Amino acid sequence: MPQYITDKTQLKCDKGASPAPLTVTSQSFMSIEGKLQATEEDKQPNTNIKPFGFCSVLRSSCSPSPIKWDNTSDFEIEGKKELLDCSTCQCSVGGKISVVKSAQNFVEE
Template identity: 80%
Template sequence: MPQHVIDTTQLQCDKGTTPTPITVTSQSFMSIDGKLQATEEDNQPNINIKPFGICGILRSSCTPSPVKWDNASNFEIEGKKELLDISTCRCSVGGKISVVKSAQNFMEE
């Protein structure tokens, strides 16, 4: 079952060398474990998505250039689709950004 993407969830670009956490700024009231849920509008370079180290295409700093999140949930927060750990975002340079590690904490029973 897909998990929700929340603030500090680790993202990775398949052309970058380093994962980076997402910073949620698109909404301010829906949260899980005290962290805001991400939406499809959390795609601003250097605000929501930080650089991914060195870009394998440009051979320089992997500054994200996100185009659009795909595979978002049908559920909306203030008219914006929420992101899931299966969501991906194309980069206009040629990479694909995806979730590598959820920030959600689950208790085992």
């Protein structure tokens, strides 16, 4: 079952060399375990999504250029769809950004 993601969740780009943490700035009141919940508006380069090291498309440092988050939740925070651990974001350079590891501590039941 997909899980919501929060601030500091590790993201990766399939064309980048290293993961980078997501920084949530799209809203300031919905949180899980004290971490702000991410929405589809958390896609600003260098603010929400940090560089992923070396980019195999550009053959230089990877400065993310996110377009739009896909596979988002049906639920919204202030009209913005919530991100899930299965959400992906296409980069205009050619890569695909996805979740490596959530910042939450999930408990299996």
